[in-house]
Amino acid sequence: MSPGGLVRRWSPPLALIALIVAAWQFYSAHGNLGEDVLPGPGRVLAQGWEHRGDLWTNTLPTLRATLAGFGLSLAVGFGLSVLIDVSAALRRALTPVLVVTQTLPLIAIAPLVVLWFGFDLLPKVLLVAFVTFFPITVALTEGYAAADPDSEALLRSMGAGRWRIFRILRVPTAVPFFFAGLRIAITYAVVAAIFAEYAGATTGLGIYMQNAKNSFRTDLVLAAVGVSAALTLALFALTFAAERLLAPWTRAGRDA
Amino acid sequence: MTSVEIRGLNRSFDGVPVLKDLSLDVPEGEFVSILGPSGSGKSTMFSVLTGALAPSSGQVLLDGRPLAERPGRFAYMPQRDALLPWRRIIDNATLGLEIAGVRRAEARRRVEPLLETFGLAGYERSYPARLSGGMRQRAALLRTVVQERDVLLLDEPFGALDALTRTRMQQWVEGVWERYRWTVLLITHDVREAIFLSDRVYVFSPRPATVVKEVLVDLPRPRTLETVTDPKFVEIEAELLGTLLEERL
Ligand SMILES: Nc1ncnc2c1ncn2[C@@H]1O[C@H](COP(=O)(O)OP(=O)(O)O)[C@@H](O)[C@H]1O
Ligand SMILES: [Mg+2]
Numbered sequence: 001m002s003p004g005g006l007v008r009r010w011s012p013p014l015a016l017i018a019l020i021v022a023a024w025q026f027y028s029a030h031g032n033l034g035e036d037v038l039p040g041p042g043r044v045l046a047q048g049w050e051h052r053g054d055l056w057t058n059t060l061p062t063l064r065a066t067l068a069g070f071g072l073s074l075a076v077g078f079g080l081s082v083l084i085d086v087s088a089a090l091r092r093a094l095t096p097v098l099v100v101t102q103t104l105p106l107i108a109i110a111p112l113v114v115l116w117f118g119f120d121l122l123p124k125v126l127l128v129a130f131v132t133f134f135p136i137t138v139a140l141t142e143g144y145a146a147a148d149p150d151s152e153a154l155l156r157s158m159g160a161g162r163w164r165i166f167r168i169l170r171v172p173t174a175v176p177f178f179f180a181g182l183r184i185a186i187t188y189a190v191v192a193a194i195f196a197e198y199a200g201a202t203t204g205l206g207i208y209m210q211n212a213k214n215s216f217r218t219d220l221v222l223a224a225v226g227v228s229a230a231l232t233l234a235l236f237a238l239t240f241a242a243e244r245l246l247a248p249w250t251r252a253g254r255d256a
Numbered sequence: 257m258t259s260v261e262i263r264g265l266n267r268s269f270d271g272v273p274v275l276k277d278l279s280l281d282v283p284e285g286e287f288v289s290i291l292g293p294s295g296s297g298k299s300t301m302f303s304v305l306t307g308a309l310a311p312s313s314g315q316v317l318l319d320g321r322p323l324a325e326r327p328g329r330f331a332y333m334p335q336r337d338a339l340l341p342w343r344r345i346i347d348n349a350t351l352g353l354e355i356a357g358v359r360r361a362e363a364r365r366r367v368e369p370l371l372e373t374f375g376l377a378g379y380e381r382s383y384p385a386r387l388s389g390g391m392r393q394r395a396a397l398l399r400t401v402v403q404e405r406d407v408l409l410l411d412e413p414f415g416a417l418d419a420l421t422r423t424r425m426q427q428w429v430e431g432v433w434e435r436y437r438w439t440v441l442l443i444t445h446d447v448r449e450a451i452f453l454s455d456r457v458y459v460f461s462p463r464p465a466t467v468v469k470e471v472l473v474d475l476p477r478p479r480t481l482e483t484v485t486d487p488k489f490v491e492i493e494a495e496l497l498g499t500l501l502e503e504r505l
Contacts (some may be wrong), residue, residue, distance in 0.1 A: 150334040157306040157332035158355040158403065169350075172342045249342045249383045 037098035039219040048223030058208040065193040069128020077136030114200035124196040131192035139181025143174025258406035265314035276464035288449035292460030331405035337396035339384040346380035352403035390421040427480040
């Protein structure tokens with residue numbers, strides 16, 4: 001990108017963020033909540049930096065739960081999408097059940113999952129997967145269905161069977177859809193991990209936030225929130241890098 | 257090499273007849289074209305030949321034996337080029353060989369000598385999106401011929417090209433065909449294209465498709481730009497156009 005292009009690309013979001021930070025600082029200093037209840041961005045940053053060791057040791061378990069959960073989510077999402085694509089009966093059977101899973105309130109599910117599976121990694125992994133598999137499944141399923149019928153007729157004329165066609169045509173067709181679904185899913189993943197920790201854990205950003213809140217350290221709560229936002233942004237950016245690597249023929253890939 | 261005989265083919269969709277008592281011949285080593293209004297049933301006939309669609313009645317004979325006994329004799333090029341956008345040109349070209357179980361290195365070895373002839377040398381590592389319309393069609397044609405099947409089925413291969421590119425492609429195909437003498441069945445709605453390339457032209461009626469005219473084109477080869485001004489060419493063109501226009505009414 002040219003320097004002019006970089007400025008055009010990045011100045012609107014940076015300007016908006018600066019505006020929000022300035023308003024926050026102003027309200028914290030002059031509003032009626034007080035600096036202890038609503039600390040300004042300067043203090044959040046300074047205290048976050050001072051407690052960076054603690055923040056970091058609590059970020060690692062959250063990141064681990066997020067990535068493991070997301071890995072499970074990819075496997076489950078792909079498996080379900082294949083089942084749905086293979087058989088119309090399975091599709092009819094699975095679709096309503098999957099939709100219902102997405103209507104269950106996490107606030108009720110999370111403590112139960114912790115109750116069933118303990119305070120270790122497993123319940124967090126399950127909850128992250130539970131929250132994120134759906135957009136991936138839907139994206140893949142719709143991606144397969146977008147396969148070009150002419151290409152399918154061509155492959156059949158060449159003697160390709162159903163599984164061959166799935167692998168050579170339907171899966172690659174679904175790749176750009178998959179990345180769109182992945183980006184939606186990834187924005188839920190960190191939040192889901194933190195929520196799972198909130199429901200019961202020994203370490204992690206969720207626990208850190210809870211402890212900080214209980215000792216009225218709103219500045220550290222916000223610092224942990226900042227870390228989780230940064231984590232989500234980083235994972236979001238990674239999806240574009242992955243798309244460039246895995247799908248060099250798509251638009252995202254071609255821009256590289 | 258194989259000759260194809262289509263005998264009394266019928267097929268309907270939801271009670272609407274699309275092919276009606278359709279019979280035609282594609283003798284071995286001939287270039288045969290089918291002219292017909294769009295929606296008449298030309299692509300449907302190809303679907304029957306590739307086995308994607310079963311006819312309601314009638315049969316297709318290959319060297320005198322039923323199609324079912326001799327599967328996989330046709331190399332099919334769909335109406336749009338159907339290149340897979342995520343495969344480089346070389347991998348699109350080897351697709352049919354790959355599905356036939358030919359190993360990758362061997363498939364490439366068979367395709368590579370043809371890249372030059374097909375005007376694709378230097379582009380084998382490109383994705384289809386980078387290629388012009390004419391190059392994409394040549395890549396799709398390359399993918400079709402390297403399968404080394406007995407008969408090529410080409411469904412409006414130049415339909416989406418601009419007039420100039422289309423004329424160039426016709427001349428190029430005529431030249432390559434002279435060299436390889438494939439048995440070809442080509443669908444087009446361009447009368448000049450049909451005459452320029454073919455030994456034999458069939459005219460289809462509007463839906464339901466049946467043969468309303470068969471014309472032998474005994475113009476000398478190689479055919480050139482002069483061919484289209486040959487009085488015989490002009491005469492055949494008038495005859496075919498007349499038939500097509502009558503059928504429209
Ligand atoms: N699978 C199908 N189901 C129902 N109707 C079809 C199907 N395939 C083709 N048709 C109909 O058959 C007719 C002929 O189609 P087609 O063979 O594609 O025409 P052409 O290739 O000559 O333009 C059209 O009216 C089309 O709508
Ligand atoms: Mg057609």
